[in-house]
Amino acid sequence: MFSNLLHASRSSIQLKLFLSLTAIVALSLTAILASQVYLVQDYFVRQAEANLRSSNYLLSRVLADPLFEKDLSLLQARLQEVQTKLPLCNFQLKDDIGTVVYKVGEVRAHSDTEFDPNSRDGCYNTIIPVVHENRLLGTVRMGVRTDDIAQARESLIQHSAFFALFWFAVFMLPFFVQIRRLVNPLGDLSRAAQEIANGNLDYPTPEPVRGNDEISRLITSFQGMAQALVSNRNTQAASLAALNNEKSTLDALLATMPVGVIFADRSHIRYCNNAFRQLCLLGPDEDLVGMKNDTMLLRLGQIAAEADSFLKTLAEILETRKLIEPKYIALKDGRYLRLISNIVIAPESSGYLGRFWLFEDVTEERRTLHMAELRAEHDALTLLYNRQRYDQDLPRLIAQAERDGSRLALLLFDLDNFKPINDLHGHAAGDIVLKKIAETLTLQLRRNEVLYRIGGDEFALLLVNASNDEIALLAERIVQTVRSLTFDFNGATAKVGCSLGVARFPHDAITLQVLLQLADRAMYEAKLRGKNNWVMHHDTTRH
Structure with missing residues (x-):
């Protein structure tokens, strides 16, 4: 019983006041x-x-x-x-x-x-x-x-005790009534506050007491606060509904995008759309939302063709506080992803909210671009480098030779007896001849040898840091290889040859134009000497 009374005294202000006053009066009367x-x-x-x-x-x-x-x-x-x-x-x-x-x-x-x-x-x-x-x-x-x-x-103690109890009762009764009158509204107010704190904003608030004392003003203020909370709740509910509608619309838009989207705060992933799950081959039960950022990055590293290089790229991105240039990631399955990332700043407080990541499958785009690059630099028929690439490489290699003191040899050759094949068997037969010669010579190329088709039946070969003997051996190999090929067109046998001229930088020429002229002159000299041979500038020996 005493424990129940103690618990009640801790929770009821009415009982606290009554017990406190009782103790004070009792102590006073006892004294x-x-x-x-x-x-x-x-x-x-x-x-x-x-x-x-x-x-x-x-x-x-x-x-x-x-x-x-x-x-x-x-x-x-x-x-x-x-x-x-x-x-x-x-x-x-x-x-x-x-x-x-x-x-x-x-x-x-x-x-x-x-x-x-x-x-x-x-x-x-x-x-x-x-x-x-x-x-x-x-x-x-x-x-x-x-x-x-x-x-x-x-006898005196007995009479005095009776007298004290009598006056104690006389004094406490009206005070207890007054306490109840004052405290009961506070109890109603406390229950209403507890209900509102628990989220029940529709709980009825206490009726105001008559008068203009502190309790009356407190109840009036509480009613105003409760009404303000209800109004705020309704406003927030309307705002939340509008926000959810906007979020649903945004989620629907992001879900239909072919681009993978991720948003992460400082530590965890907060959003991931379906396109990203498909791009990164995530399982149906694998959820990135709530995953730590480091775990997500390691998960991406598992599908990258070069995990170390990919993680290094991600580390560089995380240190950047602006929109990065697109990064391209090769995956183990042969696909390519384009990655774009930037930080998100709150416009009002200028505080850091997180970082968004965009992943786009650009495999077909890369393949198309690669094919375009091949077509731009390669001959469509023979797949050798074309005249455009030749015009880029020759001045670049000459400039490099000037810087580091290296040597460069230019070998120009065209085909002998090629026009009769075109005339007798058609251009398709001529294309077969060109493709076969290109394939055969390509198989013989070494690391420092680059072959180009620069015209109809004209070819060029650039050779870096080769001695005169190595140049002579290469020229002889080309002439012999072309001479050895035999073609059959509907039972008719055809053969071609080539005339090849060589000029060296800086041994024969120190400028691009002179080098071209000397190589062309040497090739013309080879034709004058009966074709199917080669001539190096200043070399009058027939080969």
Whole structure:
């Protein structure tokens, strides 16, 4: 029961006020009662001590004469009279030589130092000398009862306690009524506040009390606050509905986009659309939302063709605080993804919200671009580098040779007896000849040899850092290879040859134009020498 009361006192302000006031009033009345009892008892004690002193004096005078005259009968009579008039516990009279003349009850050996009405035996023991004309005739030891004082004190305590309880009840009853009048609205207010705190904004608020005191104003303010909360809730609900509608629209748009989209804050993935799941071959149960950023990046690294290079690229992106140039990622399955990323900043607070990532499958785009690049730099028929690539490489290699002191050889050759094949068997036959020669020579190329088709039946070959002997061997190999090929067109056998001219940089020429002229002149010289051979500039030997 006490624990229940203690729990209630902790939760009810009404009970707290009542118990606090009860304690204060009870302590006050107890203090008043104790003070009253103390004062009355002190009065009784002083009165008893005064009476006792007077009795001691009279007793000494009454007993002095018969004791002086040795009149035992008179002494006996006066002792009996004293015993009837005084509330004695014990009494003993000794003469001057210590002989016990009269004794009633057991006398203590020692007297009490002070008058104590609360003594355990209810008796105050004292010693009275019997003196006659300054002569000690004897000694009286007696104990005087103090029960009457203790009884009077108990009676006073009982009456005072009854009086205190009566006035306590008279005082507490109206105050308790007032407490209930004040606290009950607070209880209603507390319950309403608890319901509102739990989300029940439609809970009825307490009715305002009459008056203009603090409680009335508090309830009025609470009602205004509750109405404001309801209004805010309705506004937020409308805003949330609009936001959800916009979010649904945005999700639908992002879901239909062929581009993979990811949004991540500082630590975790917050959004991922279906296109990204498909691009990265995620399983149906594999959810990126809520995944740590590092885990997501490692997951992407598993499908990259070069994981280390990919993770390094991602690290560089994460250190950038602006829109990056598109990055291209090769995947293990042969696809290519284009990656674009940028940070997202809140427009109002300029705070960092996160980073978005866009992934787009550009495999077909890369393949188309690669084919376009091949067509731009390669001959469509022979798949050799074309004239455009030749015009780019030749000045670049000459400039490089000038910088590092290396050597460059230019070999120009065209086909002999090629026009009759076109005339007799058609251009398709001529295309077969060109493709076969290109395929055969390509298989023989070495690391520092690059072959070009620069015209109809004209070819060029660039050779870097080769000696004269190596150049001669290459020229001879080309001439012999072309000469050895035989073609069959509908039963008719055809053969071609080639005339090849060589010019060297910087041995023969130190400019591009001169190098071209010398190589072309050497090729023309080879034709004059009977075709199917090669000529190096300044070399007049027939090969």
